[in-house]
Structure formats: structure tokens, C-alpha cells
Amino acid sequence: MLTAAGNIFEHVLRDAVDEEFAELVAAEGVRIERIASTGQASPPGFWxxxxxxxxxxxxxxxxxxxxxxxxxxxxxxxxxxxxxxxxRRHRVEWTDATEPTIWLAVHYGFVAPP
Structure with a gap:
């Protein structure tokens, strides 16, 4: 089994146009990712x-x-x-534009693709 290591705060592009999504772990029925936002929000009308x-x-x-x-x-x-x-429909209205907003997201309850 491989061991993955890193630092969740490294390699954040402070002037990125779009949010950055980095998959950290993926297994059947679960995915963990880091999301880095630097002032981004959901597009108008998007849920x-x-x-x-x-x-x-x-x-x-x-x-x-x-x-x-x-x-x-x-x-x-x-x-x-x-x-x-x-x-549950939701949207990101705003994220901090003065410092990176770092999210840890755990997605679960789905069937992973084969």
C-alpha cells in the first residue's frame, strides 16, 4: 500500500481565476478533497x-x-x-478575497465509478 503525504496549505495559487480542487483520497463511496478559494463564488443562478x-x-x-x-x-x-x-441545493455566495479560504470536503454516499 502506498503512503500519501503532503501539506494542505501548500501550493495555493493566490491569484487563481477559479477555485482549485485537489483530490486527496478516493475509495469506494468516499472522496476527500481540498478546495482553495481566493474570492470566488458560484456563478449567478447556479446551485x-x-x-x-x-x-x-x-x-x-x-x-x-x-x-x-x-x-x-x-x-x-x-x-x-x-x-x-x-x-440539498446550495451555492457559495462569497469567499474571502484577502486570504485563501481552504476547505476540506468529504463527499460520501455515492457509488464510485468502476
Whole structure:
């Protein structure tokens, strides 16, 4: 078995146009990724609507996450975590533009492709 190692805060492009997604672990039914945001947000009118659940932990920065049916975004800061159940429509309203927002996302409850 191979051992993977690294530092979750390394190699963040501070002037990236798009969010950066890096898969850290993938196994049947689960995927763990690092997401690095530097001021990005979901496009106007776009909603994530996933067939799997996602647990996110904000390691640095801050963000506003809006769920369909809620009037104001939930503000997340360093150390905050949130469970997004499968089928719960949501969008990223904003991320910190002054420092990288680093998310640890655990996706689970799906069937991995063969």
C-alpha cells in the first residue's frame, strides 16, 4: 500500500481565476478533497445539487454558503464545519478575497465509478 503525504496549505495559487480542487483520497463511496478559494463564488443562478452528502470544514479564510429556501448565507469561518445532505441545493455566495479560504470536503454516499 502506498503512503500519501503532503501539506494542505501548500501550493495555493493566490491569484487563481477559479477555485482549485485537489483530490486527496478516493475509495469506494468516499472522496476527500481540498478546495482553495481566493474570492470566488458560484456563478449567478447556479446551485449545487448533489446526489451524495458532503461534510465541509473551513481550515482558513471565510465564506458565505446559501441554502435554497434560506434568505441569508451562513457565514463560515476558520474551524467551522457543516454537513450538506444529498439533494440539498446550495451555492457559495462569497469567499474571502484577502486570504485563501481552504476547505476540506468529504463527499460520501455515492457509488464510485468502476
Amino acid at each position: 449545487y445539487d448533489q446526489e451524495w452528502s458532503e461534510w465541509v470544514l473551513l481550515l482558513s479564510g471565510s465564506a458565505g454558503l446559501l441554502f435554497e429556501g434560506e434568505s441569508t448565507p451562513r457565514e463560515l469561518k476558520r474551524g467551522d464545519y457543516l454537513l450538506i445532505p444529498a439533494g
